[in-house]
Amino acid sequence: MHNLSVYQWPLPEGKNGQQAVEILQKRVEQLGATKTGTFCVDCETYQSSLGPNAPTKNVFLVHNTEHPATTFAVLESGLVLVADSLLDIFMLKLNGAYNLKKNANIESKGQRYEQMDFVIKIGSVSIGPSFKGILVEVEYQPCDIPASCFDLMREFMQGFIGPSVQLPPQLVAAKIAEPYTPKDTVQQYLDHFNSLRRTTAAGPPTRMQ
Amino acid sequence: MSLGNTGLLNQDPVHDRAPLYGQLLHTYKWSDKLHEYAGVASSILSSNTLKRSTTMSSIATKRLRRPGPTIHAVPQHNVDSLVSSLALLFPQEMTVQLIRPMGSSAILKITLGQTLRAVVVLRSLIIEWVVVKAISEDHHVDDHKPETVWSSSRYKVFQKVTDHANSAMLHFYSPNMPELAVKSFMTWFRSYNTLFSHPCQRCGRLLSDNLPPTWRDFRNTTAYHENCRQ
Amino acid sequence: MAESLSSVLPILPAKEYYLQGSIHDAAKDILLHRLRGLCDCTESEPESFHDHEMVYVIRGVGIGGVQQMPITVRASQSLEHPEEPWHLRYVGNPEASGTGVDRSKSAMVRTCIDVGTSDDLIIFLQELGFRLDFEYVTKGYMFRKGRMKVTVSKVFRVVQPGKTDSIEPMSLSCLVELSLTAPAGQDAVADDMKTFAEQLKPLVQLEKIDTRRLQSI
Numbered sequence: 001m002h003n004l005s006v007y008q009w010p011l012p013e014g015k016n017g018q019q020a021v022e023i024l025q026k027r028v029e030q031l032g033a034t035k036t037g038t039f040c041v042d043c044e045t046y047q048s049s050l051g052p053n054a055p056t057k058n059v060f061l062v063h064n065t066e067h068p069a070t071t072f073a074v075l076e077s078g079l080v081l082v083a084d085s086l087l088d089i090f091m092l093k094l095n096g097a098y099n100l101k102k103n104a105n106i107e108s109k110g111q112r113y114e115q116m117d118f119v120i121k122i123g124s125v126s127i128g129p130s131f132k133g134i135l136v137e138v139e140y141q142p143c144d145i146p147a148s149c150f151d152l153m154r155e156f157m158q159g160f161i162g163p164s165v166q167l168p169p170q171l172v173a174a175k176i177a178e179p180y181t182p183k184d185t186v187q188q189y190l191d192h193f194n195s196l197r198r199t200t201a202a203g204p205p206t207r208m209q
Numbered sequence: 210m211s212l213g214n215t216g217l218l219n220q221d222p223v224h225d226r227a228p229l230y231g232q233l234l235h236t237y238k239w240s241d242k243l244h245e246y247a248g249v250a251s252s253i254l255s256s257n258t259l260k261r262s263t264t265m266s267s268i269a270t271k272r273l274r275r276p277g278p279t280i281h282a283v284p285q286h287n288v289d290s291l292v293s294s295l296a297l298l299f300p301q302e303m304t305v306q307l308i309r310p311m312g313s314s315a316i317l318k319i320t321l322g323q324t325l326r327a328v329v330v331l332r333s334l335i336i337e338w339v340v341v342k343a344i345s346e347d348h349h350v351d352d353h354k355p356e357t358v359w360s361s362s363r364y365k366v367f368q369k370v371t372d373h374a375n376s377a378m379l380h381f382y383s384p385n386m387p388e389l390a391v392k393s394f395m396t397w398f399r400s401y402n403t404l405f406s407h408p409c410q411r412c413g414r415l416l417s418d419n420l421p422p423t424w425r426d427f428r429n430t431t432a433y434h435e436n437c438r439q
Numbered sequence: 440m441a442e443s444l445s446s447v448l449p450i451l452p453a454k455e456y457y458l459q460g461s462i463h464d465a466a467k468d469i470l471l472h473r474l475r476g477l478c479d480c481t482e483s484e485p486e487s488f489h490d491h492e493m494v495y496v497i498r499g500v501g502i503g504g505v506q507q508m509p510i511t512v513r514a515s516q517s518l519e520h521p522e523e524p525w526h527l528r529y530v531g532n533p534e535a536s537g538t539g540v541d542r543s544k545s546a547m548v549r550t551c552i553d554v555g556t557s558d559d560l561i562i563f564l565q566e567l568g569f570r571l572d573f574e575y576v577t578k579g580y581m582f583r584k585g586r587m588k589v590t591v592s593k594v595f596r597v598v599q600p601g602k603t604d605s606i607e608p609m610s611l612s613c614l615v616e617l618s619l620t621a622p623a624g625q626d627a628v629a630d631d632m633k634t635f636a637e638q639l640k641p642l643v644q645l646e647k648i649d650t651r652r653l654q655s656i
Contacts, residue, residue: 050568051500059567075566082557083527090552093529096507097499097568116419117364142343142364142405145323149405152415179323179344231483 004139004180005153005169006188007161008196017124017131024122024136025111027160033115039065041123041189042107046091046098059098061088062186072186080183103128106193108135117141118156125196132196135189136161147176283333288315291334291388295395302402303395316358319395320344322402325367327374328358334387336394339374341367341401369423369435370401380427400430411437455530455551456629457618458636458645467591467613470642471580474589477638478582485580488592489519491603492577493561495569511572514560518576518603524555533649544626545633547647551620576606579613586628587635590616615643 011020029035041064048057062072063085071088073081081087091098108123121137138157143149150168157165167173171188172180289307292315296305306318317329323344330338342362362368377397383390408415409422410431417434424433462470475485492515499507513528531550556563579592593613595606617636621628636645 048568049499049501050497054500054568057566057568073563075563077566079559079563079566081559081563084553084555086552086554087527087556090512090527090529090554093531093550093552094497094499094510096501097497097510117366118419142362142366143324144343144345147406148324148403149421152405152421155414155416156419228484 004137004185004188005150005157005172006135006137006185006192007157007165007169008192009134009136009161011134017134020134021110021122021124024134024160028113028115028120028122031115031160033113033118033120036112036114036119038110039112039121039123040107040109041065042105042109043190043193044088045101045104046094047101048098050097058101059091060190061091062190064182064186064189066185067182070182072183074186074190078187080186082183106132106197108189108193120160125193127197132199135192137185144179145177146172146180150176285313288331288334291391292317295392298392298395299399303399319398321399324402324404325370327398330358331391334391335382335384336378336391339371339378341371341374343367366404366420366423369420370404373424374398377425377427397425397427397430400425400432403432407432409434409437453550453552453621453623454625455549455618455620456546456632457549457616458546458632459617459648460615460643460645461612462591462615462643464593464611464613466642470615470639471591473639473642474580474582474591477635478584478589480583485582487519487578487580488517488590489578490515490576491518491574493574494572495564496572497567497569512564512569514564516558525558525560527554527556527560528552544629544647546629547649548629553620571600574600575609576603577614584635585631586621587617587619587632590614590618592616615639615645617645 009020009024011017012023015023041062043063044061046059046061048054048059050057058076060074062074064070064072069085071083071085073083073087073091075081092100104127106125106127108125110121110123113120113122117140119137119139119141121139123135123137125132125135138153140149140153140156146168150172154165168176169188171184171191175184292305292307295317296303302322304320306320308316308318310316315331317327317331319327319329321327325341326344326346327339327341329336338358340358340361343364346362346364361371377394381390381394381397404423405421406415407422409417410433412434415421417436420434422432422434422437424435424438425431426433426438471485492513494511494513496509496511498509501507511530513526513530515526515528517523529550529552534548534550574597576595576597577592578595579590582589582591591613594609596609597603598605598607617632619628619632639645
């Protein structure tokens with residue numbers, strides 16, 4: 001129910017993924033944020049097999065450690081179904097009509113920080129062993145209307161991301177006066193995943209802790 | 210659970226429409242619970258020597274003669290009419306709901322726009338307790354979960370606002386004009402509608418110590434950070 | 440994937456053991472009373488339910504246009520409590536070891552996966568390519584005895600598609616179902632069910648009924 005923004009952080013010149021994550025982590029720690037464990041947002045893709053005449057459809061299953069018992073199933077139309085994590089097993093039963101796409105699992109994994117009512121997550125995105133980029137998530141928990149608190153979040157984010165943060169992410173901006181939901185988080189991550197999937201690996205492949 | 214021989218009532222194969230056994234169990238549980246509560250209450254009360262009721266020792270009654278009826282005891286309908294007038298104060302931003310989960314004391318559930326919710330406990334017409342929480346936090350106050358009134362918010366910003374609301378409650382306290390006190394408090398409290406978007410009057414920024422301006426001036430409701438107020 | 444699966448698997452109730460029977464409406468009250476005495480929570484009224492069940496089907500097409508076996512799933516919604524989560528259910532075919540052929544087992548066994556979901560389930564299934572096969576409404580009572588679940592319910596036909604208020608009963612009887620979900624391989628629970636079913640005789644005869652055989656008759 002909390003307001004949240006996800007940004008992609010471009011790699012600084014001449015740094016690889018791991019170094020860039022360390023730079024960001026150091027900045028956040030200098031602000032006084034405390035480490036509160038790790039987090040992971042991952043996405044599996046199921047592809048339809050409904051005959052040569054039917055268009056191929058994708059179903060994305062997204063898991064977020066912030067909601068450990070939940071699976072979010074996202075369709076290309078933007079519909080997000082919120083379900084128990086048993087949906088993972090259910091999808092396997094649709095084998096024949098919907099099949100798990102091999103080597104398409106993408107995840108953002110990293111350190112979670114808390115500072116007062118803010119939560120910061122610095123994740124490095126990878127598909128299998130190949131590094132794809134860095135996603136920074138900032139959450140302000142007490143308020144769920146982006147319109148009321150985005151200015152405040154911007155002030156906070158400029159403290160460690162820099163002045164490049166000006167506008168809310170497109171998806172948040174589109175419904176800025178409506179209450180924010182965990183579905184919106186999933187959609188934000190998915191959009192980033194889909195665009196990162198298209199980019200070639202930036203820098204040498206690295207495994208994050 | 211089985212109640213000895215009476216358990217046989219439940220095995221009666223003739224389906225009688227009077228649910229005798231169920232009612233019996235219910236009564237038994239009720240009286241058991243009453244006994245347990247009374248026991249706990251009596252042990253707490255006997256260890257607490259500070260008595261507030263007037264039926265206590267004769268010395269106290271001599272010294273403290275009560276001057277007629279006080280604002281601590283006003284008819285319920287006065288409270289009701291005050292609350293319904295509060296609901297009309299700011300119909301756009303503030304909704305007020307009255308519940309009486311524990312006898313006659315009224316509890317007001319206040320929702321301020323999409324910013325926050327507050328629980329205000331009234332003792333007749335005097336505000337006794339204020340808790341401020343986020344919209345998304347559990348605000349389910351009823352007979353079964355009265356503890357949500359006493360627990361504080363999970364978020365630092367609302368803990369601060371709760372502190373300030375309590376100081377405001379003391380500031381506006383006026384036993385001679387209790388209705389005015391409650392109304393002034395509400396007028397002041399309404400200014401929190403812009404808690405997350407109104408910058409501090411003094412430093413012009415939204416964040417200080419990672420908190421928005423949580424203080425509102427008592428006279429003109431200007432927003433300040435806690436450290437920025439004079 | 441491997442990680443998320445392994446975290447779920449230990450609690451996964453993979454198999455449903457079940458026995459079915461029916462009872463005439465006139466004798467239903469006596470059965471309900473008997474169940475109240477036998478099952479847990481005797482002090483409270485039995486839990487009632489009123490659900491709308493929709494059965495959806497999808498058929499995959501493999502390489503070379505080969506039609507696969509149709510896959511059937513059930514979506515249900517409580518009509519009494521529409522604010523509760525929707526229910527998505529996958530039920531496999533009864534396993535050969537549980538059917539009438541194998542007399543050593545005391546109950547029917549089938550794979551079953553229950554998923555609670557948000558209220559956009561129907562649109563989700565439709566967009567996936569599922570189509571509605573049939574729908575019905577059930578109304579009845581649910582009892583618990585340890586891990587066993589007993590339902591006594593009446594099945595209604597939906598007269599106008601999608602309209603759950605215009606319904607008519609399928610028969611003059613109630614469906615009685617005794618079921619239990621457990622991880623695979625716990626066949627001992629089936630014997631407990633058999634014992635319990637014995638206690639309901641002669642009111643109702645709970646048996647292993649192979650519905651596929653009924654269809655072919």
